[in-house]
Amino acid sequence: MSVSIRSAVPSDAALILAFVRELADYEKLAHEVVADEAALTDALFGSNPRVFCDIAEQDGAPAGFALWFHTFSTFEGRHGIHLEDLFVRPRFRGAGVGRALVERLARRCVDEGLARLEWSVLKWNAPAISFYESLGAVAMDGWTVYRTHGAALARLSGQAASRAGRRAGDEDGTR
Structure with missing residues:
Protein backbone atom coordinates (compact mmCIF):
# COMPACT_ATOMS: atom_id res chain seq x y z
CA MET A 1 0.00 0.00 0.00
CA SER A 2 1.40 3.38 -0.96
CA VAL A 3 1.19 6.48 1.22
CA SER A 4 1.32 9.92 -0.35
CA ILE A 5 1.38 13.27 1.39
CA ARG A 6 0.15 16.49 -0.17
CA SER A 7 -0.53 20.03 0.94
CA ALA A 8 -4.17 20.70 1.67
CA VAL A 9 -6.21 22.80 -0.77
CA PRO A 10 -9.38 24.81 -0.13
CA SER A 11 -11.65 21.98 -1.29
CA ASP A 12 -10.22 19.89 1.61
CA ALA A 13 -11.92 22.01 4.29
CA ALA A 14 -14.72 19.50 4.92
CA LEU A 15 -12.20 16.64 5.10
CA ILE A 16 -9.98 18.58 7.50
CA LEU A 17 -12.97 19.32 9.73
CA ALA A 18 -13.88 15.62 9.65
CA PHE A 19 -10.32 14.74 10.73
CA VAL A 20 -10.50 17.34 13.54
CA ARG A 21 -13.78 15.85 14.77
CA GLU A 22 -12.42 12.30 14.59
CA LEU A 23 -9.34 13.36 16.54
CA ALA A 24 -11.52 15.12 19.13
CA ASP A 25 -13.64 11.97 19.49
CA TYR A 26 -10.49 9.91 20.06
CA GLU A 27 -9.21 12.40 22.63
CA LYS A 28 -12.63 12.49 24.36
CA LEU A 29 -12.87 16.21 23.57
CA ALA A 30 -15.60 16.27 20.91
CA HIS A 31 -17.63 18.68 23.04
CA GLU A 32 -14.89 21.30 22.56
CA VAL A 33 -14.93 21.44 18.76
CA VAL A 34 -16.51 24.72 17.66
CA ALA A 35 -14.61 25.12 14.38
CA ASP A 36 -16.55 24.93 11.14
CA GLU A 37 -15.55 24.69 7.48
CA ALA A 38 -15.60 28.47 7.04
CA ALA A 39 -13.24 29.06 9.97
CA LEU A 40 -10.80 26.40 8.74
CA THR A 41 -10.97 27.68 5.17
CA ASP A 42 -10.18 31.20 6.32
CA ALA A 43 -7.36 30.11 8.64
CA LEU A 44 -5.71 27.77 6.13
CA PHE A 45 -6.42 29.46 2.81
CA GLY A 46 -7.30 33.09 3.57
CA SER A 47 -5.26 36.11 2.53
CA ASN A 48 -2.69 35.61 5.31
CA PRO A 49 -2.63 31.96 6.39
CA ARG A 50 -0.72 31.25 9.57
CA VAL A 51 -1.56 27.57 9.85
CA PHE A 52 -0.95 24.83 7.31
CA CYS A 53 -2.14 21.30 6.68
CA ASP A 54 -0.77 18.19 5.04
CA ILE A 55 -3.12 15.39 3.97
CA ALA A 56 -2.04 11.75 3.87
CA GLU A 57 -3.67 9.39 1.42
CA GLN A 58 -3.19 5.67 1.23
CA ASP A 59 -4.03 4.19 -2.16
CA GLY A 60 -6.04 7.36 -2.88
CA ALA A 61 -8.15 7.22 0.31
CA PRO A 62 -7.88 10.03 2.92
CA ALA A 63 -5.94 8.44 5.76
CA GLY A 64 -4.81 11.25 8.05
CA PHE A 65 -3.60 14.80 8.45
CA ALA A 66 -1.02 17.01 10.11
CA LEU A 67 -1.99 20.59 10.97
CA TRP A 68 0.96 22.83 11.86
CA PHE A 69 2.29 26.36 12.19
CA HIS A 70 5.62 28.14 12.56
CA THR A 71 7.09 28.97 15.94
CA PHE A 72 10.18 30.92 16.94
CA SER A 73 12.93 30.06 19.41
CA THR A 74 14.73 33.06 20.85
CA PHE A 75 17.40 30.70 22.20
CA GLU A 76 18.06 29.27 18.72
CA GLY A 77 17.32 32.52 16.91
CA ARG A 78 15.37 30.53 14.33
CA HIS A 79 11.87 29.44 13.49
CA GLY A 80 10.52 25.96 14.06
CA ILE A 81 7.31 24.04 13.50
CA HIS A 82 4.63 23.23 16.05
CA LEU A 83 2.54 20.22 15.07
CA GLU A 84 -0.90 21.12 16.41
CA ASP A 85 -2.76 18.01 15.28
CA LEU A 86 -1.64 14.66 13.94
CA PHE A 87 -4.35 12.11 13.25
CA VAL A 88 -4.50 8.85 11.35
CA ARG A 89 -7.81 7.10 10.86
CA PRO A 90 -7.89 3.80 12.78
CA ARG A 91 -8.04 1.53 9.72
CA PHE A 92 -4.80 3.10 8.40
CA ARG A 93 -2.79 2.91 11.63
CA GLY A 94 0.32 0.78 11.60
CA ALA A 95 0.86 1.28 7.87
CA GLY A 96 3.35 4.16 8.07
CA VAL A 97 0.87 7.01 7.55
CA GLY A 98 1.68 8.86 10.79
CA ARG A 99 5.39 8.37 10.25
CA ALA A 100 5.12 9.73 6.69
CA LEU A 101 3.33 12.85 7.95
CA VAL A 102 5.93 13.53 10.65
CA GLU A 103 8.82 12.77 8.29
CA ARG A 104 7.48 15.35 5.83
CA LEU A 105 7.52 18.00 8.56
CA ALA A 106 11.01 16.93 9.65
CA ARG A 107 12.21 17.29 6.05
CA ARG A 108 10.65 20.75 5.90
CA CYS A 109 12.54 21.72 9.06
CA VAL A 110 15.84 20.48 7.68
CA ASP A 111 15.30 21.91 4.19
CA GLU A 112 14.29 25.34 5.54
CA GLY A 113 16.88 25.51 8.33
CA LEU A 114 14.24 25.43 11.05
CA ALA A 115 15.44 24.74 14.59
CA ARG A 116 12.89 22.20 15.81
CA LEU A 117 9.71 20.24 15.36
CA GLU A 118 7.61 20.03 18.49
CA TRP A 119 4.14 19.06 19.63
CA SER A 120 2.09 18.19 22.71
CA VAL A 121 0.52 14.87 23.59
CA LEU A 122 -2.07 13.99 26.21
CA LYS A 123 -0.48 12.17 29.14
CA TRP A 124 -2.92 9.25 28.90
CA ASN A 125 -2.29 8.65 25.18
CA ALA A 126 0.18 5.77 25.53
CA PRO A 127 -0.05 4.66 21.87
CA ALA A 128 0.86 8.16 20.65
CA ILE A 129 3.66 8.51 23.20
CA SER A 130 5.11 5.16 22.14
CA PHE A 131 4.88 6.18 18.47
CA TYR A 132 6.57 9.53 19.08
CA GLU A 133 9.37 7.94 21.11
CA SER A 134 9.92 5.41 18.30
CA LEU A 135 10.64 8.43 16.07
CA GLY A 136 13.33 9.65 18.46
CA ALA A 137 11.20 12.36 20.10
CA VAL A 138 11.73 13.12 23.78
CA ALA A 139 9.33 14.52 26.35
CA MET A 140 10.20 18.01 27.56
CA ASP A 141 10.23 17.33 31.29
CA GLY A 142 10.09 20.38 33.48
CA TRP A 143 7.77 22.34 31.18
CA THR A 144 4.07 22.88 31.79
Missing part, protein backbone atom coordinates in the same frame (compact mmCIF):
# COMPACT_ATOMS: atom_id res chain seq x y z
CA VAL A 145 1.78 24.34 29.15
CA TYR A 146 -0.34 27.28 30.30
CA ARG A 147 -3.31 28.68 28.47
CA THR A 148 -5.77 31.49 28.79
CA HIS A 149 -8.80 31.80 26.55
CA GLY A 150 -12.49 32.63 26.57
CA ALA A 151 -13.65 34.69 29.54
CA ALA A 152 -10.22 34.56 31.21
CA LEU A 153 -8.56 35.92 28.06
CA ALA A 154 -11.14 38.68 27.86
CA ARG A 155 -10.56 39.62 31.50
CA LEU A 156 -6.79 39.63 30.99
CA SER A 157 -7.13 41.87 27.94
CA GLY A 158 -9.45 44.26 29.72
CA GLN A 159 -12.05 43.71 26.98
CA ALA A 160 -15.61 42.50 27.29
CA ALA A 161 -15.83 38.71 27.05
CA SER A 162 -17.92 38.84 23.87
CA ARG A 163 -15.23 40.85 22.06
CA ALA A 164 -12.66 38.11 22.76
CA GLY A 165 -14.82 35.54 21.02
CA ARG A 166 -16.06 33.77 24.13
CA ARG A 167 -17.88 30.52 23.40
CA ALA A 168 -21.31 29.95 24.84
CA GLY A 169 -20.99 28.22 28.20
CA ASP A 170 -17.29 29.06 28.59
CA GLU A 171 -17.51 30.97 31.84
CA ASP A 172 -14.20 30.09 33.42
CA GLY A 173 -11.97 30.20 30.34
CA THR A 174 -10.66 26.66 30.73
CA ARG A 175 -10.39 23.89 28.23
